[in-house]
Structure formats: structure tokens, C-alpha cells
Amino acid sequence: MQNKKLIAGVGAVGLGLLSTPVLASSVDETVNQIFASATGWFVNFIFSPFPGTSFPWIVAWLVVAATVFTLYFGFIQFRAFRHSISLVKGDYSDPNDAGEVSHFQALATALSGTVGLGNIAGVAVAVGIGGPGATFWMIMAGLMGMASKFTECTLGVKYRNEYADGTVSGGPMYYLTKGFAERGLPGGRFLAILFSIFCILGALGGGNMFQANQAHQQISGIVGDYPGWITGLIFALVVFAVIVGGLKSIARVTEKVVPFMGVMYVGAAIIILLLNADKIGWAFGQIFAGAFTGLGVAGGLVGALIQGFKRAAFSNEAGVGSAAIAHSAVRTKEPITEGFVSLLEPFIDTVVICTMTALVIIITGQLMVDPATGLYITEGGRIVTATGASGVGLTSAAFESAISWFPYVLAIAVILFAFSTMISWSYYGLKAWTYLFGEGKSKEVTFKVIFCIFVVIGAAANLGPVIDFSDAAIFAMAVVNIIGLYCLMPIVKRELNSYLERLKSGEIKKFK
């Protein structure tokens, strides 16, 4: 209560300083309207369903791609899984390369960009709408997505730019131009520009505004409601200090705390599962039964499938192309090794962390079942939950039912995840920006300042259409990127065969 008063007071002073609260809200509305009318067609196009169904084509696009890569590379995600782990452990790293970026570091950095709200809020949305069965399809999508990641990250390293001063730049923009040129295919440059535009929009939206917005919701859920721009301003200042001011210490602290938070989150989930060990069999039963029958959920099987696939794609970003930017800095003579390492990413992100969230929600009985029919009670397309919560609130309630103080830890985790995702996406956006406009201090600072302004906007207002648009932009990245991956996958296959042959013949040696 005291807290609420204090914060309300701070808010009032803040608003007084701005002295335009009425204007601000009308500005929000105007922005909403302009955005909605200008971008609505794009959002509708990206998320439009196949005629006569409710299945968005973009989801099919991602799943078909993941399936094609899985088959084309002969289930590489399972064949190379053990080799991937020994690469991360550094078994194949030349000791003379110590001091360069290791496989572990590239993986950890890429992971801290993807592990975030998708794992906590996204899964809750999927299970809340699609039922437990969504978990099954989410895991399937995660397993298949490993092959997409493998393909894009191999190409990211292979076609990166290495500059005279030793810095590197990589990502879809570079393999689209250089790879297409190498294969004599037209349109590489055009696709690269298109990708960069979507990447900037995705960075400002899903990688920034959405994160700031959700972080604010989480904070205000605990300390009480207060104006979002305060959160936005604080976040923007910290982000500014890191990306413009070069205050590496903050970033370094986050980079260290985020993996710790991830481990703690999974640890808490495992404890809850162990406490309810007798229900684990039942929970998996629900997941399998729900995957094929829907258990009375709106949309049935297809509803569960769409939710599962959509959330998996959003959470692990396989096929989106963002990871290829993060992974391309690793020091290796074999680009394919980074592909192997990157395929662990959807596994950790989706198959492990997302599944934990889903299991905790199911096992703690958050989803209400009609005792008479054994089917889930739905209302307005959503399953009725024990506390009436959805999204982050649902996950929070599920953990709270077992560990009463966990929502506070979760809130801190959400804020840190949001922050680290912003830092990662500011970098992805910057790479796309410099690809379009060229490298240079002033150009880079321009983008970084724009990025910080969008943090405030994202936290301040609930700009539904803007967030819809930025989600659409992230998926649009996948459209461009996957076209490129289809065209360039024979190159990856060649690299793969050559590497596996040399690994077998002993030409590639273990150092440990």
C-alpha cells in the first residue's frame, strides 16, 4: 500500500513534469490508428490462414522448412547431437586459439537472445489456448527447428565478412548476397535488403517494444499500477548506457545472471515436478491425448498444433535468421561446427525450457477440467484457468501454487530476460542497419538512439497494432531467410559431407 502510494506519487510528479497526460493518451491513440491502418494489411497478410482453414500459412512455412532441412540432412539434429556437445565442451578446440570466441561463448550469447518471454509467457499462451496437446507440437517443432538453425548458422559463419582490423560481421544479409553470387543465382542482393528492413523492424518491435511492454506489465503486477513510461525511461537509460555508452559491465552482469536465472527456472520447475511425481505420467498422458484429439479445446487438434508450432517458432527463432548473426563471430576453421553447436539452441530453448513451463502449468492443475466429461472448460476460445490468469500471469500462478515466493524471482527473471533480449536484438538490428547504410560511428549511434526511444514507446503504451506489426516483421524475416536457405542448402550439404568424412578418417582431431 505504502509502495503504491509512493509510486503513484512519483508518477504524478513525472506526469506533472510532462504536464501533457491528456495529450499523451491522445497521441497514443493517434499512433495506434495510423499504425493500424498503415500496417494492418501487412499483419493480415503474414498471419493470414490458408483459404477455408484457420491455419496461418506462415506457421506452415516454418514447419515445412524445418521438415525439409531435417530430411535433407538426414536427421542431423539427432546424428550430430553428441558431437555438438563435445564441440561446446571444447574437445575439438585448438589450445592455440584460446582467447578467441569459443563455441560455448557463441552459443551462450545466442541463447540469451532467444531465452526470454517466449519461454515463460508464450508457452502459457499456447497451453492456455491450445491445451496440453500444444506442448507435444511445440516439442516437435523445437526438434525439427534444430535442423533450420543448423543450416542458417553454418551459412552465417561461412559467408561472414572478416575485416582488416579483425572484427567480423555475419548473418543472412551476407550469405544471401555472397552465397547467391557464388551459386550464380539472381536476387541475392534484393533478398538481403528485404531481410535487413524486416530485421530492423523486428528488432524495434519484437526485440524491443514487446519486451519493454511485458517487463512493465510484470513490474506493475507486483508493485501496483504506475505509468509505463517510467519503466520505459529507466530501461532506455540502462540500454543507452550499454549500447551507446559502451558500459560493458552492465551487459556483462546480465550475461552472467541470465544463464543463472535460466538454470534456476528449470531447477524450480524440476522441483515442482518432483513434488508432483505421481502426476507426471498423467501430465504426459494429457499432452499426448491432447495432441491428437484436442481434449475438447477450441479448434481441437489443429488448434493445439497451430499454437504449439507458432510459440515454438517465436521462442527459438529457428529459421528467422537472427541466430546466424550472433553465431558468426566464433573462431573456427570449419563453419559447419558452428552449425552443430547452434542446433543445441532450439533444444535447450524449446524442448527443455518451454516444456518445463508447460509441464508445471499442467501438473499444478491450472487448467480447469469439467469433472463430468473430462474435457477442458473453455470460454471465448481460452481454457478457463484456476486463477483466471493468462500469459505470464498463468506461469506465475502455476509456480506460486507450489513455491509461494517464486513470482518475485520470476519477475526478476522476466526483467533480465527482457533486457538481455533487447541487448541482443539491438545488435541484430544494428547489423542490418549498417548493412543498409554502411558502417560508421554516426550511423551506428543514430540507430542506437532510435532503438532507445522505442524502448520508452514500447513500455509506455499498449500499442497493440505496433506489436502485431513487429511480430509480423520477425516472421517476415523468416520468409526471406528460408528462401535463401533453400537455395543455399546444397552448399551446407557439401560442407557437412566433407566434414563428416574427415572426422571419420581422423583428419579432424580431438585436442582433449
Added chain:
Amino acid sequence: MSTKYVVACDGSPASGRALKLAVEQAKINKASLLLVHVLEWSPYSFLTPEELEERHKRRAEEVKRAHTALIDPLLETVTAEGVSANAIIRYGHVTETLAQVAEQESASQMFIGRTGQSSLAKLVFGSVAAAMAQIAPVPCTIVP
């Protein structure tokens, strides 16, 4: 040229004293010296995307700085005393890397300095000298 002494160099006064002793011993036994400087590094640390991008450049700068500020002047003074010497700059865990180098280069002895302060940090993390006393692959002289 069969006898080789490994000397750990980090620019501290203690490592200077270790080097001095090593030079004296090398003169007597007609040994050559290998100066080893290890930059603390873990492949399992966490970096931001920007640090990843610049890592290769930074590494080159760090190695260059270690050469010009530390190793090259030391090499000069040692060779001026008439003892033949080489140098290696490595990244890694200090103690383990020193031990590895001594083994790979089949050194016959090692010389390392001991700072002699017993701070809380040492209690927690241990000192290089204390660890080296445990894992040194060849006879190791710890110079106070």
C-alpha cells in the same frame, strides 16, 4: 641446448625476482630460458554480441601489448646477460597453462614468483604458486 627453464612472467616484482634467479641458474647450468606470460581466459565466460564481434581484434591487441610492455623488454635484458631465451604468450587458466607449457616444451625446471600477500581473495581462489606446488610437472622453484 638440452636444458630449458620455464619462467612465469606477469610483470610483478616477485616474477622479476624469479627471473633473476632463473638467469643465474641458467648461466651456471648453461640452460636456455623460456619466458611464459599467461593471459587469464576462460572459454566458458559470457560475452555480449558486440564483444564477440571484436574478440579477435582485442586478442591481437592484448598479445601485442603483452609483447611491447612486458615480454620484449624482459627478453632483451636476459639476452644482454648472455643467456639465450624465448618467449610464449598464452591464453587460459594461469596455473594449468604454465604446467602444460612446461610439459610440452619438456622443460627441466620451472621458476615462479610468489606475491606473499595473504588476502581474502587468495583464501577463496588460491594463489598460482600454491596451486603450482601441487600440479607442477617438473621441479618448480617458488621465489618469494
